[in-house]
Amino acid sequence: MTTLMLILVLNLGIVQAVEVAPEQVLTVISAGTGDPVVLLPGLSGCAYGYRNIVSPLQDSGFQTVIIEPLAIGSSSRPEDADYTMTAQADRVAAVMDALGIDDAIIVGHGVSASVALRLAYRRPDLVGGVVSVEGGPNENTATPTMERSLKFASVVAKLGGGRLLRGRFKSNLEEASGDRSWIDRRTVGRYLKNIDGDLNAFITSMRAMARSTEPESLRENLVNISCPVLLLAGQAPHSGSVTNDEIDILREGLARFSVQPVPDAGHFIFEEQPDVVITAIKSLQVEERRLTCAQ
DSSP states (O other), rough: OOOEEEEEEETTTTEEEEEEETTTEEEEEEEEOOOOOOOOOOTOGGGGGGHHHHHHHHHTTEEEEEEOOOOOSSSOOOSSOOSSHHHHHHHHHHHHHHHHHOOOEEEEEETHHHHHHHHHHHHHGGEEEEEEEEEOSOSOOOOOHHHHHHHHHHHHHHOHHHHHHHHHHHHHHHHHHHHHHTHHHHHHHHHHHHHTTTTTHHHHHHHHHOOOOSSSOOHHHHHGGOSEEEEEEEOOOTOOOOHHHHHHHHHHHHHHHHEEEEETTTOHHHHHHHHHHHHHHHHHHHHHHHHHHOO
């Protein structure tokens, strides 16, 4: 049974610990009133990454709900959990059901965009639209970037070198960004905070993700997604970008799909150009309302 526990209030909103299964506790931060926007951080992210868009969205009449998927950010990292993206989508659905949220715009970064797409066809009642921030139709979590990071983190854990981890993590953020001005000591520290707290648990959960096998194909189910999907694609040279082949798969499979190139941005568009993400969310809200009125 899903249980909720209010734990504190931060600048991002009210923070809750939502237990969706034994030892599976997701961190949820919500604020504002109005049409809901659910924000899912990617593998290297956390709720803090969305700090530049939540207040403007709330000022524009949205309710913002950041859900950190299992093993991401400050959510729990149980060793034996199902870490498929399908299971992650079902956990997000459980949180939304517990909070009474439906017909939301879902924003997913990187691999979490595939979680959002799986949620869209498994629970269409919960999803009014999807904004993918640099996320393709991933069929597994084991990306080359993730595998390289895991190898390095394993070495760091053996050596006990937190400074080595911080340096490599900062370099990875820089390689993934077009505009690197957002990458400062404080931000790197906040992104790494929960990883530093228990590096071994982080490595174990990431390995479990890498080994996981999805129970069903996302590509085959794209046709079952009826809501609008907007992909934001950074145009600056960077690691982790969505490939043309991945865009073609989305275009062929989705009934309502569009791509917005973002000049001078890389993988972390919400950090580099937050206004672009805010505008994308508003545009999907308008499209959703237009479709509802036409029915």
